[in-house]
Amino acid sequence: MTLIHFAILLPVIAAAGIGILYRYYKKIHLGWFVLPIPTVITIYLFTLMPAVSNNQVVHETLDFMPRVGMNFDVYIDGLSLLFAILISGIGALVVLYSIGYLSQKEKLGNFYVYLLIFMTAMLGVVLNDNVLMLYLFWELTSISSFLLIAYWFNRERSIYGAQKSLLITMFGGFLMLGGFIALGQITDTYSIRGMMAQIPAVQESALAPLAIILILIGAFTKSAQFPFYIWLPDAMEAPTPVSAYLHSATMVKAGLYLVARFTPLFAFAELWVWSIIAAGLVTLVWAAFNAIKQDDLKAVLAFSTVSQLGLIMSLLGIGALAVQTGAAEQVFTIATVAAVFHLINHATFKGALFMIIGIVDHETGTRSLKKLGGLVTIMPISFTMTLIASLSMAGIPPFNGFLSKEMFLEAMFAIGQADFSVLADAAVLFPLLAIIGSIFTFIYSIMLIRGIFLGKKMPATPKTPKEAPALMLIAPAFLTLLVVVFGLFPNVLSGSIIDPAAMSILNISEPLNTEIHHWHGWDSPALWATVAIIAIGTLMYIFRDAWRPVYRLGSDAFTLNHLYDQGLIYSRLGAEKITDGYMSGYIRSYLIYIFGAFVIFSLITLINTDISFDWGTTAPIALPDLLIVLIILAAVAAILITRSRMVSIIMFSTIGFALSLLFVFFRSVDLALTQLAVEAITTALFLLAFFHLPKRSGNAEPRGFKLNNLMISAAVGIIATVIGLAAYSNRLFDSISQFYIDNVYDLAAGGNMVNVILVDFRSLDTLFETLVFAIAGLGVFVLLKLRVNKEGENKFEEHP
Numbered sequence: 001m002t003l004i005h006f007a008i009l010l011p012v013i014a015a016a017g018i019g020i021l022y023r024y025y026k027k028i029h030l031g032w033f034v035l036p037i038p039t040v041i042t043i044y045l046f047t048l049m050p051a052v053s054n055n056q057v058v059h060e061t062l063d064f065m066p067r068v069g070m071n072f073d074v075y076i077d078g079l080s081l082l083f084a085i086l087i088s089g090i091g092a093l094v095v096l097y098s099i100g101y102l103s104q105k106e107k108l109g110n111f112y113v114y115l116l117i118f119m120t121a122m123l124g125v126v127l128n129d130n131v132l133m134l135y136l137f138w139e140l141t142s143i144s145s146f147l148l149i150a151y152w153f154n155r156e157r158s159i160y161g162a163q164k165s166l167l168i169t170m171f172g173g174f175l176m177l178g179g180f181i182a183l184g185q186i187t188d189t190y191s192i193r194g195m196m197a198q199i200p201a202v203q204e205s206a207l208a209p210l211a212i213i214l215i216l217i218g219a220f221t222k223s224a225q226f227p228f229y230i231w232l233p234d235a236m237e238a239p240t241p242v243s244a245y246l247h248s249a250t251m252v253k254a255g256l257y258l259v260a261r262f263t264p265l266f267a268f269a270e271l272w273v274w275s276i277i278a279a280g281l282v283t284l285v286w287a288a289f290n291a292i293k294q295d296d297l298k299a300v301l302a303f304s305t306v307s308q309l310g311l312i313m314s315l316l317g318i319g320a321l322a323v324q325t326g327a328a329e330q331v332f333t334i335a336t337v338a339a340v341f342h343l344i345n346h347a348t349f350k351g352a353l354f355m356i357i358g359i360v361d362h363e364t365g366t367r368s369l370k371k372l373g374g375l376v377t378i379m380p381i382s383f384t385m386t387l388i389a390s391l392s393m394a395g396i397p398p399f400n401g402f403l404s405k406e407m408f409l410e411a412m413f414a415i416g417q418a419d420f421s422v423l424a425d426a427a428v429l430f431p432l433l434a435i436i437g438s439i440f441t442f443i444y445s446i447m448l449i450r451g452i453f454l455g456k457k458m459p460a461t462p463k464t465p466k467e468a469p470a471l472m473l474i475a476p477a478f479l480t481l482l483v484v485v486f487g488l489f490p491n492v493l494s495g496s497i498i499d500p501a502a503m504s505i506l507n508i509s510e511p512l513n514t515e516i517h518h519w520h521g522w523d524s525p526a527l528w529a530t531v532a533i534i535a536i537g538t539l540m541y542i543f544r545d546a547w548r549p550v551y552r553l554g555s556d557a558f559t560l561n562h563l564y565d566q567g568l569i570y571s572r573l574g575a576e577k578i579t580d581g582y583m584s585g586y587i588r589s590y591l592i593y594i595f596g597a598f599v600i601f602s603l604i605t606l607i608n609t610d611i612s613f614d615w616g617t618t619a620p621i622a623l624p625d626l627l628i629v630l631i632i633l634a635a636v637a638a639i640l641i642t643r644s645r646m647v648s649i650i651m652f653s654t655i656g657f658a659l660s661l662l663f664v665f666f667r668s669v670d671l672a673l674t675q676l677a678v679e680a681i682t683t684a685l686f687l688l689a690f691f692h693l694p695k696r697s698g699n700a701e702p703r704g705f706k707l708n709n710l711m712i713s714a715a716v717g718i719i720a721t722v723i724g725l726a727a728y729s730n731r732l733f734d735s736i737s738q739f740y741i742d743n744v745y746d747l748a749a750g751g752n753m754v755n756v757i758l759v760d761f762r763s764l765d766t767l768f769e770t771l772v773f774a775i776a777g778l779g780v781f782v783l784l785k786l787r788v789n790k791e792g793e794n795k796f797e798e799h800p
Contacts (some may be wrong), residue, residue, distance in 0.1 A: 002060040004074050007041050008123045011116035012583035018116065019492065022109030030108040031099035038091035038119060045085050052081050053496050055509055059193075069190040072422055075129035078500025082340065083126035083257050085497075086347050088672040090249040091119050093475040097355050098241040101362060117243070118144035122250050124690065126257050131180040131190050135173065138515050139217075141254060142169045145246050146203045149238040151191035161234035164564070168231040169221050175256075176218025182211040183265075195265055196507070205269050212272050215262060216279075223255025223307045226283040233302040240358030243298060247305055248350035256309065264507035267323035276317030277415075281433045283310025288440035292447065292544075295549040296365040297357045299446055301350070304393065307441060308346050311408060314434075316505070318411050323506055331414035333506065337514050338407030340501045343492065345400040345486065352479035353448070356386050359472055360452060365462030369447070374457025379467045383453040385480040391481045394445035394537075395438060395530065400486035402530075403516055409434055409526035435529050442537030443544070490516040511760035528749060592712060599715040602723060624665055631658045645690050653683045670754045 001009075014037050022030050048058060053314035058076035065071070076084070095115070100107060100204040124137030142165070150162035184190050188199045195202070202208050221226075224232040232252065236243055246252070259276060266272040284307050291303035319336030327590055359382050360375070361367045376383045388399060395405035412434040467473075486493060491514075499512045520527060540547065556562050582593065635654040642648055656679035663672035740753055740761070758766050 001062060002074070003044075004058060004060055004076065004127070005062050005072060007044055008074070008127060009120060010041060011037055011123075012120035015113045015116040015120075017188060019109050019113045022112075022331055026104065027740050028301060029099050029104055030112055031095050031102070032113045035092060035095045037116065038088045038095060041088040041123075042085060042092055044535055045081060046082060048076060049496060049638050052076065052078050054677075055500070055503070055511075059129070062214055064569035068132070069130075069184070070132040070136075071130050072133055073129040073191060074127050075193060076127060077504045078497065078502070079257070079260055079504035080126045081499050081716060082343070082501040083253065084123055086253070086344070087119060087122045087126065087250050090347060090351055091115075093351070093478060094241045094245040094591070097244065097358075097472060097475040098239075100469055101241055101358055102239065107151075111148075114144055114147040114151070115242075118148060118246070122254065124253055128227075129192050131183065131192060131195075134192075135177045135180060138176070138222075138254065139170060139173050141222075141251055142166055142173060145169075145235075145251050147380065148242045148246065149235050151239055151242065152237070155237065158237040161231075161237040165235045167230040168228055170779070172218040172221025173227065175214045176501070179211040179214030179218065182207045182214065190538065192261065194604075199265060199586070201269070202265060208266075208269065209271055212269055212275075215258065215266075216275055219258040220279060221251050221255070222258070222312065223309050224283075225255070225279045226286055227560050229283060229306045230305055230564055233299055236296075236298040236302045240298070240354060240361065243301075244351050244354035244358070247302065248354055249347040251306060252309055253343065253347075256312055256316065256339075258538060259313065260339070260505045263316065263320045263505055264323055267320040273317055273320045273324065274551060276320065277430075278317075279435070280310045280314025280317055281430065283307065283441070284314065284437035285310075285433050288437045291444040292440060293548070295369050297360065297369065297372075297448070297452070298354075300369075300448065301353055301357060303397070304441070304444060306352060307437060308350065308393075309460065311437070312339050312346070313344050315342065315408055319502075319505055320386050321415070321660055331411055332513065333456055333502070334514075335411035336502045336505050337415075337498060337512065337516075338411060340498050340505070341490070341493070341516070342401075342404035342408065344484070344498070345392065345404050348398075348479045348482045348486065349392040349401055351388040352385055353393070353477040353480070355472075355476035356382050356389070359468040359476070363463065363468055364465045366460075369451040372452050372459045373455040374453070375465055376453040378465045379453070381467055381473055381477075383475075385476050387449055388451065388480050388483055389476075390445040390448050392487065394442045395533065397518055398487050400490065401483070403487065403490050403518065405438065406524075406526045407516075407528065408519065408530045409438070410520070412526070413525045413529070431525075431529070435533060438529075438533045439537045439540065443541050446537070447540050460538055480604070481616050592708070595712050595716050599712065602719045606719075606722065606726070611726045611730055613725055618725075618728070622665075628658050628662050628665075649683060649686045649690065652686070653679055656682070670752070753759070 014034070016032065018034060021033060051058070058074065059348070060074045062072040062074075095112075098111070102111065118141060121137045121140035125134055125141060128134040128137060146162045148164040149165055150158050152158045180190070182203070183195055186207055187195045189198075191196060202211075221228040221231075232247060238246070279666060287303045287306035287310060291300050291307060294300045294303060294733070314410075315335045316339045318332055319339055322332035322336055325332065357367065360372070363379070364372065364375075366372065392399035392401035395402050409431070412431045415430050494516060495511075499514050502512060503509065504512070527593055582589070584732045632655050635651040635658070638651045639648050656675060660672045660675040660679065663669075663675060740757060744750060744753050744756045748756045748760040750760070
């Protein structure tokens with residue numbers, strides 16, 4: 001295992017130790033023991049930055065399941081390094097923040113174990129070169145985020161939000177796996193680098209559109225794009241450190257990473273490019289519009305996050321045009337740079353805002369805008385950080401959000417003027433949607449500043465407001481500082497991380513030499529768009545009471561959330577109805593399903609398989625063999641026609657004893673003795689069990705039921721016989737029996753071949769078979785102890 005593999009797995013390895021430590025040591029806040037882990041990983045990743053900045057890559061391979069092409073291949077370029085630094089760096093700040101936010105009375109062991117598992121999962125997603133391993137870590141992010149969102153599992157809304165996020169993101173991830181498999185079929189490799197080397201084959205394949213659709217669904221569900229965004233607002237029921245980590249800097253960015261990573265492979269397809277642009281712009285506008293009507297501060301930030309993710313997604317779509325045109329259009333290249341830059345900016349200002357909202361909730365006891373206001377003099381530090389982060393989110397200079405927002409607007413104006421036949425008369429929609437979304441972004445940003453800190457002080461807060469302790473202020477203060485630094489000195493990031501990441505997306509090796517400026521000249525359409533956004537946004541905020549009634553239009557019955565809820569209800573009812581239809585409670589019905597399926601699938605296989613029968617290899621049938629078969633047939637016939645259970649049990653035993661006699665004739669004395677013992681015990685158990693059963697006659701069944709049983713029984717017998725003869729006549733390998741004959745005594749020093757095979761050669765099989773019997777015995781014991789009372793509740797007897 002290499003150092004980078006160890007760095008990826010370090011959090012999940014540490015999670016085991018943290019869980020044990022928490023159980024026996026609770027004097028010091030557990031977060032202090034967790035903090036060094038992401039800190040060390042971040043420092044290590046920064047040591048890789050000089051090499052990556054010089055267009056070098058780190059590529060390490062670790063065999064995991066090589067026969068199926070599933071290897072733990074790590075590939076670090078500018079794009080993966082950027083995401084990895086965000087994951088570990090923001091993770092360290094979140095852990096530091098959580099030390100002040102979470103009380104030691106909470107179940108901190110659970111929290112930090114889940115957080116560390118999630119950290120490993122995210123690092124595995126962004127640093128993997130193998131799509132199958134990427135999928136494994138991808139779904140691990142869904143599982144660990146489910147645990148984090150449901151951390152306060154005694155709250156109904158927490159469970160609801162966790163379930164919704166799990167269902168939607170894992171649904172998308174499963175479809176994404178289908179896209180990966182399709183790509184593997186096209187390129188005969190599961191390595192992303194290997195796929196990139198076969199772009200012409202992907203272009204010519206008929207499976208490419210299917211792979212594009214499935215992978216985009218996976219990306220859109222994870223990054224909360226319309227219409228899959230509905231899980232993210234409900235996920236805000238998680239503790240604020242979780243929201244700050246998962247939903248502003250890491251998990252929701254996984255979909256963006258997926259799109260960015262596969263853009264060089266799929267940029268040739270209009271389906272890829274315009275789906276990303278359209279989904280991004282619709283998400284930007286819709287989520288920003290819905291953020292304004294929210295009263296809960298975390299709900300505002302949730303819709304804000306969805307909106308900002310849409311902005312970045314649309315920029316990645318425009319950047320795909322640069323790949324498609326060979327970077328002939330400089331502005332499309334700049335769109336990719338803007339996507340990377342805004343990715344960083346969003347992590348800084350949104351991470352800070354989430355933490356500040358957590359401070360407000362922690363120190364006032366509420367997140368409702370209706371109960372907040374006038375806190376500027378009480379919480380001046382939090383106000384200052386909120387002011388800077390919110391203005392950056394609104395796109396106001398001189399903060400970093402303004403720079404990337406300007407680049408976004410420039411890209412939208414450029415694509416609206418470009419000569420693409422697919423645009424035709426709709427070209428004006430791109431800059432228009434960008435401006436509308438930015439206006440709503442400006443409004444909810446101002447709403448946060450004024451609603452919490454300005455205006456009249458509200459006396460209705462559950463707790464007496466006060467400024468947060470220094471421990472909770474350090475992390476948001478650091479992120480706020482980055483907002484200012486990256487705004488004033490944006491080019492400090494250009495050569496070191498932005499350009500390498502953009503070059504990875506564009507699949508080019510020539511340096512971009514990007515220079516980011518605040519001023520683009522009076523003739524820049526983005527400048528006047530920003531002026532219009534601020535002016536219109538200010539007026540709309542002032543007169544918001546005049547147009548806010550628009551949110552009351554329509555009905556909840558037409559919302560995506562209602563559709564999701566109804567879908568769950570009806571899917572459950574449908575599943576119950578279907579299940580009740582075939583789960584009759586009768587074992588005989590289940591045997592019919594099993595045997596019927598066996599007959600159908602076996603018959604299909606036999607029809608589609610070229611088989612032959614070699615009768616020359618079969619042994620002759622002797623008179624004793626024939627007599628034993630006739631005895632068995634007579635016993636079976638007696639079982640079918642008798643009305644007596646006693647006779648049925650005796651005839652059933654007769655069949656077993658006849659088989660034992662058959663084994664004797666074949667000189668398998670061990671099998672004969674085993675069969676005799678089993679038959680004796682089985683007969684005794686049948687006699688004991690049937691004594692307590694109600695007296696019902698098997699002949700009372702209708703004739704149609706018996707006819708179906710006869711047909712299935714005959715079909716099973718014929719199919720089993722044909723399969724046996726076919727397998728005996730079409731051997732693909734030599735029999736292993738000669739190996740045992742030659743080696744049993746020499747290798748195991750045993751004279752009884754059957755015993756030696758069971759105890760030595762197949763000892764693990766025997767051990768696990770014994771374990772299966774033990775588990776079955778425990779199940780029987782539990783059933784015997786279980787009692788159901790009149791109300792249908794399960795209870796266990798305290799005494800046998």
